[in-house]
Amino acid sequence: MRYYRVPNEAVRxxxxxxxxLFTLSEDGHESTSSKKLADLIGVTSWQIRKDFSYFGDFxxxxxxxxxxxLIKEINKILKLDTGHKAALVxxxxxxxxxxxYPGFKMYGFELATAFDADPDKIGKTIxxxxxxxxxxxxxxxxxxxxxxxxxxxxxxxxxTADALVSAGxxxxxxxxxxxxxxxxxxxxxxxxIAMDLARLPYYMRAS
Amino acid sequence: MRYYRVPNEAVRxxxxxxxxLFTLSEDGHESTSSKKLADLIGVTSWQIRKDFSYFGDFxxxxxxxxxxxLIKEINKILKLDTGHKAALVxxxxxxxxxxxYPGFKMYGFELATAFDADPDKIGKTIxxxxxxxxxxxxxxxxxxxxxxxxxxxxxxxxxTADALVSAGxxxxxxxxxxxxxxxxxxxxxxxxIAMDLARLPYYMRAS
DNA sequence: CTATGTGAATTTATTCACAGCA
DNA sequence: TGCTGTGAATAAATTCACATAG
Numbered sequence: 001m002r003y004y005r006v007p008n009e010a011v012r013x014x015x016x017x018x019x020x021l022f023t024l025s026e027d028g029h030e031s032t033s034s035k036k037l038a039d040l041i042g043v044t045s046w047q048i049r050k051d052f053s054y055f056g057d058f059x060x061x062x063x064x065x066x067x068x069x070l071i072k073e074i075n076k077i078l079k080l081d082t083g084h085k086a087a088l089v090x091x092x093x094x095x096x097x098x099x100x101y102p103g104f105k106m107y108g109f110e111l112a113t114a115f116d117a118d119p120d121k122i123g124k125t126i127x128x129x130x131x132x133x134x135x136x137x138x139x140x141x142x143x144x145x146x147x148x149x150x151x152x153x154x155x156x157x158x159x160t161a162d163a164l165v166s167a168g169x170x171x172x173x174x175x176x177x178x179x180x181x182x183x184x185x186x187x188x189x190x191x192x193i194a195m196d197l198a199r200l201p202y203y204m205r206a207s
Numbered sequence: 208m209r210y211y212r213v214p215n216e217a218v219r220x221x222x223x224x225x226x227x228l229f230t231l232s233e234d235g236h237e238s239t240s241s242k243k244l245a246d247l248i249g250v251t252s253w254q255i256r257k258d259f260s261y262f263g264d265f266x267x268x269x270x271x272x273x274x275x276x277l278i279k280e281i282n283k284i285l286k287l288d289t290g291h292k293a294a295l296v297x298x299x300x301x302x303x304x305x306x307x308y309p310g311f312k313m314y315g316f317e318l319a320t321a322f323d324a325d326p327d328k329i330g331k332t333i334x335x336x337x338x339x340x341x342x343x344x345x346x347x348x349x350x351x352x353x354x355x356x357x358x359x360x361x362x363x364x365x366x367t368a369d370a371l372v373s374a375g376x377x378x379x380x381x382x383x384x385x386x387x388x389x390x391x392x393x394x395x396x397x398x399x400i401a402m403d404l405a406r407l408p409y410y411m412r413a414s
Numbered sequence: 415c416t417a418t419g420t421g422a423a424t425t426t427a428t429t430c431a432c433a434g435c436a
Numbered sequence: 437t438g439c440t441g442t443g444a445a446t447a448a449a450t451t452c453a454c455a456t457a458g
Contacts, residue, residue, distance in 0.1 A: 015405035097304035103401035194310035198222035
């Protein structure tokens, strides 16, 4: 742990390492080497070791890494060990899929509430979560929700972001296909499937 | 167009530019400057100009860019102008969301068929697409499907990828949370929401 | 006078090669 | 001997500053 600046790319890869370690753990492994993990997830062993080195010494020379310990360490680095409450806004097709997404629990998140503007949806329950009126977003602060998930139509996305920020969320996962402006203190990550889809043909061989 | 090596990052950003141009076009604009587009999508103007410069000269000095023309140019670069047939494998929660995702048409894709292994699902129709038995994937070649979309459980993902490759697909969009091995000639992009979700807390301010 | 297009400078990230420790 | 951890070398991407064209 001798570095002062951690590359963004290294942080981006940590969850990928975590996913690989989960797989190894499920398959009954107790320890691994950087090489074994690397082959499993499609990167190089020195990339993994370098990335870890930004945060500390997690392995044993000549031996490798203890998987349970490593998972714990990465969870700590990513602050996934403290539990975070999240709120979904927009229960359409995509929002519904998000509601039933099993990945939240795996990474220590709790999907606490869901909001929608459609009166027909308000009051209904999906996956044990009752959909509330969007105007109640302001109550999130009381409920200690720190993460907002936006899955509303594009034209409503910015106002939703503003409402979530006012309600005190510290991070936003944005599924609406647009760039959103938020204060610097709020971290926002936008996911738009189309952005990945649209560059597939570029890489397609002519055949 | 004086460069021989295009940065991967530039290719990754082209769809983002395209999305911004669509927005401007919908809002009635006919032309734009790199600055105006940059502010809309949250990058810098010189980043946009540099990225375009890898592919050609699309603007007019002192004036800016014609939006329709620029959209056409980027579509051509990304090979989105020729139309591509795609097939979905795995019609669970996520797969269903993919089936009703409007973004495909926007970028010139046609979601031609869907497959599932569950006998209860085979024969049913979602969004005008009838779900077929997974064992019929091998017929994709005849139907000129070049893109495969994987949304099956993790343990079935690699065999699905193998089947798709055998059926001649040239690119794969993988929603299963794992790394997949495919021949070099096949381009694969993996999307795992959890990978983005899991790094949100890292960037969250303490307060 | 304005906004593009691009070499050059700078920053950031990856890869290498090996020292260090079990 | 085996595998980690890391400075140094290399490669890639971003930013700058300005020449250039309408």
